Structures are given as C-alpha cells and as structure tokens.
Amino acid sequence: MNHLSYLFAAYSIIFLAVFLYIILLWRRQAQLEAELLRLEEEVRELVRKMAPPEDGRPNVT
C-alpha cells in the first residue's frame, strides 16, 4: 500500500461510516414513528371505550 492508499482508505471509511449511520437513523426513525402511531391509536381507542357516556347513552361508533 502506498501513502495515497492510506489517505484514500481513511476518508472512505469516515464517509462510509457516517453514511451508514445516517441510513440506520432513518430506518430506526421510520420504525419508531410507525409503532408510535399504532400505539397512540390503540390508547385513544381504549380511553374512548372506558370513558363514561356524557348523555347517559353508551359510546357507539
């Protein structure tokens, strides 16, 4: 390996690592957002079912 190869390897590794980390972050974020939306909907549904009816009639959707 000549000196140019070491230089090339160093900068390639830096940008490859940063690029892979960005991809990992995007994937994690997308998975979490999907899971959050699903859970929030589940919580809302449960709370709605448990809430006492305001006008005496049962909650019907």
Place this chain on the structure above:
Amino acid sequence: MRLSLTTAFAAATCVLVLAALFMVFVYVPTEATQGIVQRIFYFHVPCAWVAFLGFGLGAIAGAFYLFFAQQVWDDIGYSAVEVGMLFCTLVLITGSLWAKPIWGTWWTWDSRLTTTFILWLLYAGYLLLRVIGEESERVARLAAVVAIVAVLDIPLIVISVRLWRTIHPAVLVTRSGEHGLEDPRMLQTLAVSMLAVSALSAWLFWMRLKTVRARSRLFQLRRVLAATQALRNGAP
C-alpha cells in the same frame, strides 16, 4: 417550497464538508516530512474534537438527569454519547491508517493511544448497558454515572503527550507551547474541517435525539396502555 430548519442545516453542512474536502485535497500544501498521508490529520483531529464534545455533553446531561430526573436529559445524554462514539471510533481507525506508513505499525501502546482506547472502551460499556439493560430509571441513572466517570479520561488524553514520553505528535500545541502548523493554509484547512465535522456531528446528534425522544414516548405509551388495559380488566 418551504425548507425546514433541519434541511437547511443539513444543506449547509454538506457545503461545509465539500469545502473542507476541497481544501484537504487541493488547497493545502503537502507536509514536507510525512508527505501526502499527513492530510488524514485534517479530519482526524476534528473527529477527536467532536468525540470529546459528545462525551462532554453526555456527562453534563447525565449530571442533569441525576439532579432533575427528567427524561429529556437522559435522551440528550444517550444521543450525545452515541454520536461521540461514532467519531471516537473514526479517530482510532484514521489514527491507525496514519500510523502504519509513518510509524510502520498499525498500533502501539503509546500513552495517548492507550488513554483514547480506554475512553472508547468506557463508552462502549455505556452503550452496551443501554442496549442490554431494560428501559428503566435504574439503568438510566447507572448510565449517567458511567458517562460522568468516563469523561474524566478526556483531560488525561489531552495532557498525556506532555505528562509521559510519547511518540504521538503534538501538532496543535507543541511541547514548547506553539502550534506545529507553519503554513497558514494548514491552519485554515484545519479550521474549515473543524467547522464541517462539528456541523456534521450536530446534525447527526439532532437526528439521533429525535429517534431517542420517539423511543421514550413509545415506552411511555406502552406503560399507559398496559395500565389502562389492567384497569379495564378490573385489576386493582
């Protein structure tokens, strides 16, 4: 089309990184004794700087979490340490790639290299604790303590080249107290690289913080859901 602040910052970071790369490969003169491989230094040093910054922020956030017990401090600490760890790993790799042609070896147990490796191991322990440990206040508090204790290694790394006999070059502040970059273009390139890598790490930190905040909200929601279901099923 309206650009969000994050997108504008990401675009500015890209411009800065490209400018830094142009300066490293085109603008700066080749160092006389080490040759072309010395150009690794212009990203190696900024990577070390942002790693220290990340670990420092992780320790401060850890202290705030222990004091105020607010989830946001734990999230900031976790994000900062993870980004710091990425750059600390890059410091060790780029350092080895510089050492091989200059020293003739990938690694030597020199004082600065050893203390940096210890720092890496300590924060690897921190991340392992976060991954393996359950999502609880106990684990978060323990991680905060690890982050605070581990950061004490950073001053040791900085002064190691003056405390002990070492073969690691002291370029920014030499043993006589001056800086070792004689050509002003070298200092300019280092300054732009510092700015570029700092901006890149700040953007990565912000992205990671968003993910960690979403994760915390997810755990909070799961707890609410479990409690609500238990209530609905008539649990006391």
